[in-house]
Amino acid sequence: MTQNIYDDPDFFAGYSQLPRSVGGLDQAAEWPSMRALLPELGGKRVVDLGCGFGWFARWARGQGAASVLGIDVSETMLGRARAMTRDGGITYVRADLETLVLAENCFDLAYSSLALHYAENLDGVVSAVHRALVPGGHLVLSIEHPIYMAPRDPDWRQDAQGRRFWPLDHYLVEGPRCTNWLADCVIKQHRTLGTTLNRLIAGGLSITHVEEWGPTDAQLAAHPDWAESRDRPMFLLIAARR
């Protein structure tokens, strides 16, 4: 089973205070890019893998989605999601993404934001998604970028001229990465970009878009600190179809 760090009280307390936790999708730098990858949602059946507080589920219903199934491994997250949701079209279910079983041919869109880098068994997730999607159905996902995850010592450095750079190593050494983010040793699974794409392809999906996220000029003007993403992307967005 995936490490369930979100039910760790200290981690959860920290996570709950992130801008995207408090303010929702519009506080997530990569959200405009994710949204641009989505199909029209009117009448669509949606499953959200790693739904967290349910911000996407509620937004999708606002866009006319027929139903949203929100799945998360964290009971604490789901409790908060349920408390924030008054909508019979949204169902929240606790499940481990790696052993997930979904009804066959029942979803038009599988969505997943910054969750699948926790999954050790990506093949299992892809298999479940492929089975759950209707033919032609969409998968839109984000994970932490492997360039961001790979290094043994993932902190910015400066050269003699004061220029920032990212100390990349172990990029091709796949496997768990233990980082101290809101808690000690949060475990993420590092895979190369190629491996993630090949797993999706092997699982029967066609890649339609790959985006190594960076800020637009307008975003950069509003958030100068996002410039570091141009040196080293933090988010990887992928769209695919069954």
Added chain:
Amino acid sequence: MTQNIYDDPDFFAGYSQLPRSVGGLDQAAEWPSMRALLPELGGKRVVDLGCGFGWFARWARGQGAASVLGIDVSETMLGRARAMTRDGGITYVRADLETLVLAENCFDLAYSSLALHYAENLDGVVSAVHRALVPGGHLVLSIEHPIYMAPRDPDWRQDAQGRRFWPLDHYLVEGPRCTNWLADCVIKQHRTLGTTLNRLIAGGLSITHVEEWGPTDAQLAAHPDWAESRDRPMFLLIAARR
């Protein structure tokens, strides 16, 4: 037009002495991985974009390919290729890949090894390839990996413990990179991995495999210096189909 550095006498003299120039495909670290991406070649019509000395063209004919059209911008390279080839099934033509026009529906495989990172107009190449391939036809290509190309100062660093790392920056800043490799200011075109894939997809091709090349354990035992590729991949291999 692409910078034609291969017709620079000093560059050519250096390039001619590389192991892969002297010894051919088996001297190229990534060749076993490229070969694994190729379809059966018996009876196939092949175009090689950036054919260099013609090592691949001759190998493909040895595998039973019906014909190989080798294209390169460098007259010096083609002269050497012609001198090394005695085979009416191989044709060498000088052309700039970026403005290439190929006959429609006439090729089963388009192959390109370490050439397309020189092309500024990748869309033009993709368009020519898509038009030239039969439906279901294959594209197998390698380029320098964008992680390798991106940095302003692409040289290994060491941390206080003597561990090697790669000083990544400007990964999302696409455009020309001027590096001193065998000659002063060899110009390559840096694109993110996502951009290269999206151009292929937009050009009507389906991605079938993405490989960020690193050595196998057996290769590493024979070539310990190849270990650096595990920290920072140098080659990117992509397979796609029309």
